[in-house]
Amino acid sequence: DADVTQTPRNRITKTGKRIMLECSQTKGHDRMYWYRQDPGLGLQLIYYSFDVKDINKGEISDGYSVSRQAQAKFSLSLESAIPNQTALYFCATSDFLGVGGYTFGSGTRLTVV
Amino acid sequence: GQQVMQIPQYQHVQEGEDFTTYCNSSTTLSNIQWYKQRPGGHPVFLIQLVKSGEVKKQKRLTFQFGEAKKNSSLHITATQTTDVGTYFCAGRSYTGGFKTIFGAGTRLFVKA
Numbered sequence: 001d002a003d004v005t006q007t008p009r010n011r012i013t014k015t016g017k018r019i020m021l022e023c024s025q026t027k028g029h030d031r032m033y034w035y036r037q038d039p040g041l042g043l044q045l046i047y048y049s050f051d052v053k054d055i056n057k058g059e060i061s062d063g064y065s066v067s068r069q070a071q072a073k074f075s076l077s078l079e080s081a082i083p084n085q086t087a088l089y090f091c092a093t094s095d096f097l098g099v100g101g102y103t104f105g106s107g108t109r110l111t112v113v
Numbered sequence: 114g115q116q117v118m119q120i121p122q123y124q125h126v127q128e129g130e131d132f133t134t135y136c137n138s139s140t141t142l143s144n145i146q147w148y149k150q151r152p153g154g155h156p157v158f159l160i161q162l163v164k165s166g167e168v169k170k171q172k173r174l175t176f177q178f179g180e181a182k183k184n185s186s187l188h189i190t191a192t193q194t195t196d197v198g199t200y201f202c203a204g205r206s207y208t209g210g211f212k213t214i215f216g217a218g219t220r221l222f223v224k225a
Contacts (some may be wrong), residue, residue, distance in 0.1 A: 042217035082170030101146050
């Protein structure tokens with residue numbers, strides 16, 4: 001089983017719909033992140049959480065919300081999806097020091113039509 | 114705010130040629146990490162550099178961290194088709210709560 005699991009892998013949704021992307025991890029890491037990847041723009045941080053009671057906005061949090069349900073679970077919601085939120089979304093985890101780098105999930109490819 | 118610039122954006126090489134990607138930060142970094150993302154895949158952690166002037170090697174890959182801890186490079190010797198993908202640097206800054214900022218990546222194409 002993967003260390004960081006994202007569901008769904010692919011999703012097509014309509015403009016205005018609410019959608020949730022889920023992430024679970026078996027790394028035992030406290031820190032979890034949601035990134036968005038667009039071609040040529042690298043990885044942009046949406047939200048991050050350093051523990052269950054900690055939620056922080058990243059560079060591009062507008063239009064998104066998150067929930068840290070447990071140490072192992074971190075979900076990302078688009079309250080009202082719009083076409084420019086079409087992108088590849090990655091969940092990642094790291095330990096406190098980040099020495100071993102970030103462990104990424106396989107990604108969710110989201111298309112908003 | 115902190116920026117991490119990575120060049121080039123794309124690089125086409127013939128198999129066997131060398132490849133280098135460069136990463137430059139607008140601020141001094143506490144560390145820098147490198148990742149590889151295969152086409153259709155997710156970023157995979159390669160290495161972390163922490164010390165000023167540090168050089169680390171992984172087989173044909175050589176990673177360097179600049180003396181001022183504001184730039185880094187990844188050099189691949191004698192590329193192979195298995196090296197294709199996008200290489201990202203990620204710099205962790207002392208400022209702004211130790212945030213990690215990813216570069217836009219360099220996509221490597223290798224022609225057999």
